[in-house]
Amino acid sequence: MTETLKNKNTTPNFLHDVIISGAGPVGLFLACELALAKCSVLVLEKATDPHSPLKQIPFGIRGLSAPTIEALYRRGLLKELELHKRLKNPHQNAKQGAQRQVGHFAGIPFQEGDVDTSQWMYRLPSSTETSLISEIQEIETVLTRRVTALGVEIKRGLAVTDVHQTGNTVTVQSGDQFFQCKWLVGCDGSRSVVRKAAGIEFAGTEPEFTGYTTLVDMADPEKLRPGRNVTATGMYLQSQPGYVLIQDFDGGAFHSSDMPITLEHLQQVLRRVSNTDVTISALHMATTWTDRSRQAKTYRNGRILLAGDAAHIHAPLGGQGLNLGLGDAMNLGWKLAATLREKAPEGLLDSYYTERYPIGAQVLDWSRAQVAIMKPDPHARALNAVVRDLIQTRDGATYFAGRVWGVFTRYPLEGNHPLTGYSVPNFEFEDGTCLGELMHDGQGILLDFDGNASLKTFASEYGDRVKYISGRAKDPLDVSAALIRPDGIIAWASDNGADFSQLQKIAAHWFNRR
Template identity: 45%
Template sequence: MTTTEYDYDVVVAGAGPVGLFLACELRLGGARVLVLERRTEVDETIKAGSVNIATAIALYRRGLLPELAAAWEASRARLRAFGGNDGHATGGTAGRTPGKTDGRAPGGPSGLPPKFAGHFAGIMLDPDLFDGSDPAWADAGPAADAGLVIPQAELERILGRWADRLGVEVRRGVELTGFDAEADGVTVRTHTDSAGGGPRSLRAGRLVGCDGGRSTVRKLAGFDFPGTAPEITGYQALVRLAGAERLGSGWQTTGTGTYVHGPFPGRVLTVEFDGPPADRSAPVTAEELTASLRRVSGVPEVTVTEVLTATRFTDNARQATDYRRGRVLLAGDAAHVHAPFGGQGLNLGIGDALNLGWKLAAVARGRAPESLLDTYTAERHPVGARVLDWTRAQVALMRPDRHSRALRRVVTDLALTTAGTTYLATRISGVRQRYDLPGDHPLTGVCAPDLRLADGTRLGERLHTGRALLLDPAGDAGLRARAGGYGDRLDVVTAACPGRPGLRGLFVRPDGFVAWASDTAGGEGLPAALERWLGTPRVAA
């Protein structure tokens, strides 16, 4: 079946941040994409409250950094309203005020420590202990200076506006109810309650489930989803409180569990180690939140008088063994679930979408072989497994038993050293992500450094179109000749890199990761890398 016989090249189930980001990446790659979302509006339920550096870099490379910075400025006002700080009580990752410095050194890419270094299991990291001499921080560019404390709903709105600009079709109020995946395509069945709705079907080349931890797509497709069972019940909510004067601010560990108060007015989180909830889908009541907050905080007079938004969570940690079964794929929480501490799930999901989007578009439009999709699981599954273990380790440190509390004291001592803070903050940030790609150059497989070019631009600014990029710093005609035949999918930039005088060539995939690099002239090895990632070159007529 040819692509013209499909209604869409790809149907994406779920219009959360992961589904929207994936749809935009597919559209940049030329794919005809449809997003189905059962909700009629953006989900305002309180979820992740920050994005890490890796996600900020991805948004920067698509031209969205100004919107990200504006959203953070709005968040800062709410932070100041709570406690006069800029985020020290929240989970998240290292970040600084965009464009501002205070002259302190040593530190991050501007010679500064991060304004907020993050937390590990509620152990707050001291930004003054952070050593930012790791080149990965300097290579991150303007995204490392972006404010990152941003509610997930606001990120979803930013991505929704981007999708609108790209012409992505998003159907809200439409639920995926089933599908038939065959060798030559996927028949997707939907239902809507609106007038004239009811069951309908459409034909797509592929289906991607971005429909959350209880994914319908994953369940119907029969993906294996092994992992570890939950042992906690957690609540996260925005509420109105009475009698909260004795509550501590930020993360608090007590004899019965953990609670968080702030960093926004009315935001609370509790964790209790009494097993999973009996019914995760039941509405969260003020009485239920009050009881949990009193048990964990030991403050008997605190009362939740009104619930604005609330959700339950557990530490159920599971991961699909493969992210693809034929023409059905998974991304985000549909592929992996875990405890939500630090917003790691949102950032992990954006990374999935960034990795998958350009590959799936290339295959769908016939520019690359089906085998390219095999690299999606190969590259992203190990990243997901590390995040699951990262959250499991935090749960272990939060347990209230004596052995866990003894271990927590040891880890706290380690965390409050320069080496410990730097290690944890760097892991949280995502700046050291690397894929195991062919080639022995130190840059191969890493997120491309945001090089300053002699023409006044930066490398990240050249990736707004979502196309691959070949950087020719030395004006090497032989290098450019080896890239002949890829003009329909590769941008060639000839510009010197004053900060990397020895670099003679850099091939960056559409997701911003380096697929080939060389410090010698001529481009040896480049044709193989181009064909591996971009498919067969076009033959001139």
């Protein structure tokens, strides 16, 4: 905090519940969750124009995983995404059917026909897809439309430059403007000003490579093999004509140099990595990135919180970053809203860090493991060959798909039922209604498949914190009743609906009584 901010009269006319720094997908989705719970939210975004070629296909293409798809579906947002309906696979010459590539680990593909979804016992015919294609611009457009409808104000062209928190409020400076809030959330990316202002350490590992994402014209594109190719000096991918990705294992030197990406430099790197004499005739657009992996030591300092890339960064291999950030928003939103409304049990907000930090650490290690077997040395090539053999087996492909698509995501919550801690299945009731369609309001749910009057009475004790839903399910998966958090996670489940002592204890852990 600067002396200027400390000594200046910075009291604004309006106190927001929450200010979010950053109007990317994570900041916007968090704003949706908070506004859904009637919190007053202001979003500050440093960019004046939300549109950018880097957010559009091919640069902005992103794969959404199962938890993200479920979250969007449960808030009525999935139906607004259109791109995945016309773009099933962005790769040229993509195979269809059982041989269709549906993901990869370190460039090693796994195919649709090898993934045994029957091993994922809690997925139902009514479940949403495990993966689909979208782009940053499409996601931001859908979320912006929703937050605007919910009354959230987005101020663009205002970068957060300083932050000062007292016991009850946070003052946020953007240039010569000041804003005040009860809570501040940094969703402002890997170079987060909010994180730095909060004094939160960003620890991790340094990069092994510089990655290039480019749009070029080539005089002889046939000299590059299609698909993803790990070579003796790096990796390259040509998924569409002229759209080329390169990994050059230079320790991230070029990315850190801030040197311009010229046609000559790019051609030299591509020739060396691909071991061809391919000629680039025109360079239209290019950007660089690395596999630097860092994670905030804590996601909270007082009334300042972090989410998305402000809390963790890693190589974008396998498309985990966006999904990880949206998962942060889904987890944090209802907990922060309950805290603001003074309806949060003790320690509820702390559970954001204890639940999300291990998930983030796991994704960072998943990314590091991919880099380790892509390095251009004999040890990595040996590991690569072993993983390639495993991923071509049915069990191997199923495991890798489950990890990449987030099917295995689980919080280690207290409870005896095997579904505890998992995302609730999209149960279909006998009238054809699916559970996810009843979750648009973001409330907790006490689900009762047996019509137990005691459960209905129990739910009424929590007022608007928990709503009671009863009805017969077509396939209840050995569940008679379940307590579902607003983020869709099962906090308690029973196969006989009678374990009320545990239900009372667990409900009190997540929800205050009215």
